[in-house]
Amino acid sequence: MAEKGKVCVTGAGGYVASWVVKLLLSKGYIVHGTVREPSDEKYSHLKKLEKASENLKLFKADLLEYNTLCSAIAGCDGVFHVASPVPPTTVVPNPEVELMEPAVKGTLNVLKACTEAKVKRVVVVSSGYAVMRNPRWPKGKVKDETCWSDKEYCRTTENWYCLSKTEAETEALEYAKKSGLDVVRVCPTLVLGPILQSTINASSLVLIKLLKEGYESLENKHRMIVDARDVAEALLLAYEQPEAEGRYICTAHMIKMQDLVENLRSIYPYYNYPKNFTEGEETENLSSEKLQRLGWNYRPLEETLVDSIKSYKEAGILD
Numbered sequence: 001m002a003e004k005g006k007v008c009v010t011g012a013g014g015y016v017a018s019w020v021v022k023l024l025l026s027k028g029y030i031v032h033g034t035v036r037e038p039s040d041e042k043y044s045h046l047k048k049l050e051k052a053s054e055n056l057k058l059f060k061a062d063l064l065e066y067n068t069l070c071s072a073i074a075g076c077d078g079v080f081h082v083a084s085p086v087p088p089t090t091v092v093p094n095p096e097v098e099l100m101e102p103a104v105k106g107t108l109n110v111l112k113a114c115t116e117a118k119v120k121r122v123v124v125v126s127s128g129y130a131v132m133r134n135p136r137w138p139k140g141k142v143k144d145e146t147c148w149s150d151k152e153y154c155r156t157t158e159n160w161y162c163l164s165k166t167e168a169e170t171e172a173l174e175y176a177k178k179s180g181l182d183v184v185r186v187c188p189t190l191v192l193g194p195i196l197q198s199t200i201n202a203s204s205l206v207l208i209k210l211l212k213e214g215y216e217s218l219e220n221k222h223r224m225i226v227d228a229r230d231v232a233e234a235l236l237l238a239y240e241q242p243e244a245e246g247r248y249i250c251t252a253h254m255i256k257m258q259d260l261v262e263n264l265r266s267i268y269p270y271y272n273y274p275k276n277f278t279e280g281e282e283t284e285n286l287s288s289e290k291l292q293r294l295g296w297n298y299r300p301l302e303e304t305l306v307d308s309i310k311s312y313k314e315a316g317i318l319d
Ligand SMILES: NC(=O)c1ccc[n+]([C@@H]2O[C@H](COP(=O)([O-])OP(=O)(O)OC[C@H]3O[C@@H](n4cnc5c(N)ncnc54)[C@H](OP(=O)(O)O)[C@@H]3O)[C@@H](O)[C@H]2O)c1
Pocket: 010, 011, 012, 013, 014, 015, 016, 017, 035, 036, 037, 061, 062, 063, 064, 082, 083, 084, 085, 086, 102, 106, 125, 126, 127, 128, 165, 187, 188, 189, 190, 191, 192, 201, 202, 203, 204
């Protein structure tokens, strides 16, 4: 296969990023992956990916250390900025330091390093949470790329992760406008699907807890789910398609928690599922029409669930 050029993936050892690295290697790219501690065992899965020994190089870099990012990005045609803290719970003792700084300042550091290295295109991973928390959006209207989460609303409801992603994406948009750097932003909703890494990331924990926790009662809210492998494909499309621009919502299936549990129970009757459900909040209906027009497609939900559970078992996380 012809070589596709050199690209950098930030936070390469994370859940979503590992799938991005795997996809890029399979397509013939040379990949520079940034990790915070290259010798850490938690990145060992990356070295086992097909073509990793020839085409993957890991760089020690922190989002808050500009020079470390410059070394990883130098010589790259493109960058996938995936790294950003994703807390496992909504309780974040010091949101400014734990979330806001690495998300916002980290994104700006990456973008500045891209300008310096004359990168042709940057794909920034934002989030459905940068889209959906907007109390002024007309009730019942499907949310598209023109909808932005309200930062004041995120602040007053102490939704710090949502605030960090909204602020980071806003800054990325502003930076692109000012500098002329080609930045495409992709906003995935809840990402599930098999894990490549050996540790549990925050979104996989949502599914693992549904199977193991035995909640007395759970809110029957809507969740919007997308498979990590389909997110990786979306990011590649956003990078490779010349016409890609602006923002893309990346979501596949909208399902109520209770229906999700019933789907799981029909395949795996023996897990410790929630016992009761309470009435859920208003629908979070987001549309990925724009991404589909770019050529994106997604797999059925059942495949995502079955492959996720298989991978948790293989990792020894689930019996
Ligand atoms: N999973 C979802 O449901 C979901 C949905 C929408 C958007 N996203 C976005 O997708 C991206 C990846 O998330 P994920 O689910 O794959 O989570 P993850 O597995 O926790 O990955 C987060 C990555 O960010 C890196 N990171 C955090 N702070 C850093 C810092 N200061 N310097 C360098 N790297 C840092 C982590 O590096 P270490 O390995 O060193 O800790 C890790 O690789 C994030 O931007 C997230 O907001 C995720």
